[in-house]
Structures are given as structure tokens and as C-alpha cells.
Amino acid sequence: MSLNWDFIVEVIPIYRSAIILTIRIAIIGVVLSIIVGAVCSLINYYKVRGLNLLVRAYIELSRNTPLVIQLFFLYYGLPKLGIMLSNEACAILGLTFLGGSYMAESLRSGLEAVSRVQVELGLSIGLNTFQLIRFVIFPQAMSIAMPALGANCIFLIKETSVVSIIALRDLMSVTKELIGMYYNTTESLMLLVVCYLLLLLPVSFLLIFVERRLRYAEFGV
Amino acid sequence: MSSKTGEVILEIEGLKKYYDQKAVLDGINLSIKRGEVAVVIGPSGCGKTTLLKCVNGLEAHQEGSIRVDGKEVGSDDFSWIAARQKIGMVFQSYDLFPHMTVIDNILLGPVQVQRRDRAEVTLQADALLERVGLADRRGDYPRQLSGGQKQRIAIVRALCMNPDIMLFDEVTASLDPEMVREVLDVMLGLARQGMTMLIVTHEMEFAKAVADRIIFMDGGVIAEESDAKTFFKSPATERARRFLNTFYFE
Numbered sequence: 001m002s003l004n005w006d007f008i009v010e011v012i013p014i015y016r017s018a019i020i021l022t023i024r025i026a027i028i029g030v031v032l033s034i035i036v037g038a039v040c041s042l043i044n045y046y047k048v049r050g051l052n053l054l055v056r057a058y059i060e061l062s063r064n065t066p067l068v069i070q071l072f073f074l075y076y077g078l079p080k081l082g083i084m085l086s087n088e089a090c091a092i093l094g095l096t097f098l099g100g101s102y103m104a105e106s107l108r109s110g111l112e113a114v115s116r117v118q119v120e121l122g123l124s125i126g127l128n129t130f131q132l133i134r135f136v137i138f139p140q141a142m143s144i145a146m147p148a149l150g151a152n153c154i155f156l157i158k159e160t161s162v163v164s165i166i167a168l169r170d171l172m173s174v175t176k177e178l179i180g181m182y183y184n185t186t187e188s189l190m191l192l193v194v195c196y197l198l199l200l201l202p203v204s205f206l207l208i209f210v211e212r213r214l215r216y217a218e219f220g221v
Numbered sequence: 222m223s224s225k226t227g228e229v230i231l232e233i234e235g236l237k238k239y240y241d242q243k244a245v246l247d248g249i250n251l252s253i254k255r256g257e258v259a260v261v262i263g264p265s266g267c268g269k270t271t272l273l274k275c276v277n278g279l280e281a282h283q284e285g286s287i288r289v290d291g292k293e294v295g296s297d298d299f300s301w302i303a304a305r306q307k308i309g310m311v312f313q314s315y316d317l318f319p320h321m322t323v324i325d326n327i328l329l330g331p332v333q334v335q336r337r338d339r340a341e342v343t344l345q346a347d348a349l350l351e352r353v354g355l356a357d358r359r360g361d362y363p364r365q366l367s368g369g370q371k372q373r374i375a376i377v378r379a380l381c382m383n384p385d386i387m388l389f390d391e392v393t394a395s396l397d398p399e400m401v402r403e404v405l406d407v408m409l410g411l412a413r414q415g416m417t418m419l420i421v422t423h424e425m426e427f428a429k430a431v432a433d434r435i436i437f438m439d440g441g442v443i444a445e446e447s448d449a450k451t452f453f454k455s456p457a458t459e460r461a462r463r464f465l466n467t468f469y470f471e
């Protein structure tokens with residue numbers, strides 16, 4: 001099989017800008033997902049009255065609808081409510097809406113796995129609720145939840161491949177475009193795979209490393 | 222340190238605690254003077270752990286009052302957060318915070334809760350570690366330590382907050398036999414130095430050696446209370462006699 005190298009060299013800049021877009025959406029989306037997830041998991045863990053049910057409803061809605069549909073709602077629905085967002089902001093919002101629930105559920109299982117003894121220990125030295133979460137509960141919950149959180153990160157990065165439906169020129173979208181225009185299917189798909197691997201392999205390795213570093217909790221009790 | 226006939230530091234009056242409808246603590250009256258070592262013994266399930274947990278508010282009580290240094294704990298002018306800094310507690314499960322090194326375990330309370338100077342607390346922590354023979358383990362993680370070592374560090378962690386009274390809940394009960402002694406020796410040393418202690422234990426020989434007073438609990442009440450010598454030689458109640466007999470073989 002011979003590849004059309006001239007074509008590849010020519011379209012690399014297109015892929016470069018697409019990968020940068022994907023990275024930007026993914027990083028911001030994942031970070032926001034973790035923040036939303038942390039807040040939601042704490043609300044569930046402490047069963048905060050009034051908010052607990054609201055958060056459960058959000059989580060079920062978010063987990064049980066496809067990202068494509070969530071994006072459609074944001075992209076076509078929000079302007080009807082008078083809220084104008086850029087395509088990219090919509091994609092980030094959508095990814096966060098989806099990722100928040102996944103992160104929340106993973107973190108909640110981590111929080112619930114922190115033993116009652118550890119909580120009592122923290123209380124017994126006079127920690128207040130905020131300090132207890134910050135110094136005792138959260139670090140241990142993170143450690144327990146790390147494998148699940150990592151899987152969520154990778155899942156969310158891969159999910160960015162649907163943002164082309166709201167007219168964003170991400171990797172998936174430029175690939176389809178190039179195939180449509182030039183019929184260099186093999187080269188275009190190969191570049192697509194290479195780009196995703198370039199994106200995800202480092203993340204994967206980083207997660208393995210972080211997991212190793214955080215593995216203290218399981219030896220604790 | 223302080224004399225054994227100091228003022229009352231812990232005063233418990235009419236303490237009642239219910240789980241569901243059942244009274245687990247059914248009217249406990251107890252007062253402990255500064256420098257005194259009181260040992261609580263009694264059959265499993267009689268409410269010893271619950272009593273200690275009520276004293277520092279890990280369990281809420283329904284009736285009665287608990288005063289530390291004259292102030293009612295859990296009240297407006299003496300919050301649980303404040304009270305817990307005066308009450309050191311060591312648990313049965315020799316638990317440290319697994320994600321922190323030994324020294325960070327010890328510093329957490331003094332630095333974050335008491336807002337004391339890190340350098341000053343570190344000096345104190347190192348001196349205490351030295352005293353329990355673990356100065357060389359200050360940078361270790363808990364998983365690198367034996368149960369007995371962890372328990373000695375748990376004691377240091379509580380001591381480093383300069384508590385008025387120390388509570389010990391069966392701190393050797395989950396340890397391998399060869400590690401029991403090293404922990405008891407630390408506690409004995411504390412007693413000799415005049416630390417006020419309320420100790421729950423099943424180690425009868427240790428109780429004899431360390432106790433100024435024995436408090437025998439049964440069914441959520443204090444069934445008998447006397448000095449250690451009298452209690453072990455001639456317990457006044459039949460219940461206490463039967464309990465003590467379970468520790469000896471004929």
C-alpha cells in the first residue's frame with residue numbers, strides 16, 4: 001500500500017488546528033466536569049437538603065441521554081431562551097454536563113469508601129467539616145476513585161468526537177471533510193487515528209502514574 | 222507535674238444515651254481529677270466505647286451533662302471543636318491518616334486546628350516521638366509501620382495537642398501480643414508523669430499497675446467504683462466478681 005505523502009504533508013496543518021481545538025474542549029470540559037462532579041458528590045455524600053434530589057435528577061438526566069442530544073439542546077435550545085453561546089462554549093458546556101455526572105458518581109463511591117473510623121479520627125482532633133473534607137476525606141476518596149476518574153477522563157476526551165454536529169472543526173469533522181473532498185480515505189483516517197493516539201496515550205500514561213502515586217489509601221486501614 | 226489531688230477536670234452527670242429506644246448509657250455519674258488515672262472495665266457491649274465517644278461528642282447524648290474544666294462540652298461557650306482539642310482520644314483500630322507521613326499526621330491538629338507555629342510543634346512532636354522510641358520513623362507512611370508503632374504514634378498525635386485529659390479505648394485489643402507491651406509502657410510512662418487519663422482496657426495486669434481508680438461498668442451503668450487494690454482483691458458486687466473470674470483459669 002502506498003500512501004500519498006504530499007497529501008499528508010499538506011493537510012497536517014489542518015489536523016494541527018483540529019487537534020488544538022479538541023484539546024482545548026477536552027481540557028476545559030474535563031476540568032469543569034471534575035469541579036461539577038466534586039460539588040455534586042459532596043452534596044450527595046452529605047445529603048444536603050433541597051439540593052440532594054436536584055443533583056440526583058441531574059445525574060440521571062445527564063447519564064441517560066447521549067451527548068449528541070445534549071449538544072443539540074444547548075446549540076438550538078439556548079438561543080431560543082435568549083442565551084447566545086459560541087459553538088465552542090456549547091461543546092464545553094455539553095461535555096461538562098455529561099462529565100459532571102460521571103465524575104460525581106465516581107467520586108461519591110470514593111467518598112463512601114472512606115471509613116467511619118477515619119472520619120471519627122479527624123473529628124477527634126478538632127477538625128471542622130471543611131477541614132475534615134480537605135485533609136481527610138477528599139484525599140482518600142480521590143485515591144480510591146482515581147481509576148474510575150481516569151476512565152472518565154479518557155471517555156470524555158473520546159466523546160469530543162461528536163462536536164462536529166454543532167459545526168465545530170474538530171478531528172472527526174476535518175477527516176470527514178477531507179475524505180469528502182479528496183477521497184484520500186486511508187491517509188485521512190490514518191491521520192485521525194494517529195491524532196487520537198497522540199492525544200490519549202500521554203493521558204493514559206499520566207493516569208497510570210498518578211494512580212501509582214495515590215495508591216496509599218488501600219494500605220491504610 | 223500536677224498533684225494527684227487536683228481539681229476536677231472531667232465531670233459527667235446523669236449521662237444517658239439511647240440507640241433507638243434502648244438505653245446504652247443509663248445514667249452515668251463520674252468525676253475525674255486532674256492527674257488521676259481511671260480505668261474502665263466491663264463486659265463487651267456494656268457501653269464503654271459509647272461513654273468515651275460521648276465525652277468528645279463523636280456520639281450525641283440525650284440526657285445529662287459533661288463538663289471539662291468546669292465548662293459544659295457541646296454548649297455555646299465550649300463547642301465540640303474546642304472541647305476536642307482538650308480531650309485527646311486514641312482508638313482501638315490504631316488508625317493514622319494513611320495518606321500522610323507520621324510527622325504530618327501529628328502536625329495536622331496542632332497546625333490546622335490550633336493554628337500553632339509549625340516549627341514549634343515540630344520540635345514538640347520530635348521530642349514526643351523520641352520518647353516513644355520512634356524518632357527515626359517521622360517521615361514514614363503508616364503502611365510502613367507495625368500496629369504497635371502506629372498506636373504509639375496515635376498517642377503522640379493526641380498528646381501533641383496538649384490535651385487536659387486523654388481517652389484510651391482498648392488501644393491494645395487489636396494488636397499482636399508482642400506489640401501490646403510497647404504501647405502499655407508508653408501509657409504507663411504518661412501516667413507516671415501525671416497525665417489525666419480515662420482508659421478502657423481488658424488488660425487486667427495493666428489496669429492494676431496503672432489505675433488510681435477502677436470503674437466497673439455493666440449494662441450501661443457504673444456498677445462498682447473503687448481504688449484498684451480493693452477492686453481486684455475484694456470486689457463488692459457479684460457482677461464484678463463474675464467478670465473478673467472470666468480472666469482466670471483454674
Ligand SMILES: Nc1ncnc2c1ncn2[C@@H]1O[C@H](COP(=O)(O)OP(=O)(O)O)[C@@H](O)[C@H]1O
Nearest residue numbers: 240241245263264265266267268269270271272
Ligand atoms: N451505632 C450503634 N447503633 C446501635 N447500637 C449500638 C451502636 N453502637 C453501639 N451500639 C450498642 O450499644 C451497646 C454498647 O456498645 P459499646 O459502647 O461499643 O460497648 P463496649 O465498648 O463496652 O463493648 C452495645 O449493646 C451495642 O450493640
Ligand SMILES: [Mg+2]
Nearest residue numbers: 269270271391
Ligand atoms: Mg468497645
